[in-house]
Amino acid sequence: MVEAWIVLALWVLALVGGAAVTLAAGSTVVHTHERHRAERYAVQAELTEAVPAAMPTADGVKAQVRAPVRWRDRYGVVQTATVSVEASGPAGSKVVFWTDRWGTPTTPPVTGAGVAAQTLAAGALALGAWGGLVVAVGFAARGRLDRIRMDQWAKEWAEVGPAWRRRTT
Numbered sequence: 001m002v003e004a005w006i007v008l009a010l011w012v013l014a015l016v017g018g019a020a021v022t023l024a025a026g027s028t029v030v031h032t033h034e035r036h037r038a039e040r041y042a043v044q045a046e047l048t049e050a051v052p053a054a055m056p057t058a059d060g061v062k063a064q065v066r067a068p069v070r071w072r073d074r075y076g077v078v079q080t081a082t083v084s085v086e087a088s089g090p091a092g093s094k095v096v097f098w099t100d101r102w103g104t105p106t107t108p109p110v111t112g113a114g115v116a117a118q119t120l121a122a123g124a125l126a127l128g129a130w131g132g133l134v135v136a137v138g139f140a141a142r143g144r145l146d147r148i149r150m151d152q153w154a155k156e157w158a159e160v161g162p163a164w165r166r167r168t169t
Helices: 002-039 113-168
Strands: 041-047 055-057 060-062 064-072 078-086 094-099
Touching: 002 113, 064 094, 078 094
Parallel strands: none
Antiparallel strands: 041 064, 041 094, 055 060, 064 078
16 A cells, blocks of 8 residues: 555656656756846957958868957947957958857857757756656665565564474475
């Protein structure tokens, strides 16, 4: 009877807890990406040096190159950095790149399908981890019940066993 209640409790934990951790993980990923979108800014800058045309690579053409740029931040202060920009352009050409709220060059925020894919992946990983935890708890509970049953069986056999031995000899 105890094992049946444990199994029922584990199923409830698996279903309710699984839904909760999946939603929590997905929500966390979405909020993280929203925060990144709020903290990252597209900046228009000018190249301080000429950027060569696209460089050939083993797998095709490299569309991004590292180039020195100059721009004014939100406070009007002139900033310089070396960032990844689209290939080719003379000095003074306008380029767009992304900075964080401190003015440090960074990658653009993930949007659309990228956010959806990461949200699904996080939810699936959280659900898998929760499922593994529930299964481990189930195995531990069943192992404990099996040990209790074996101890009870050994105790009963100690009482009944000697009577059986006399009958067979």
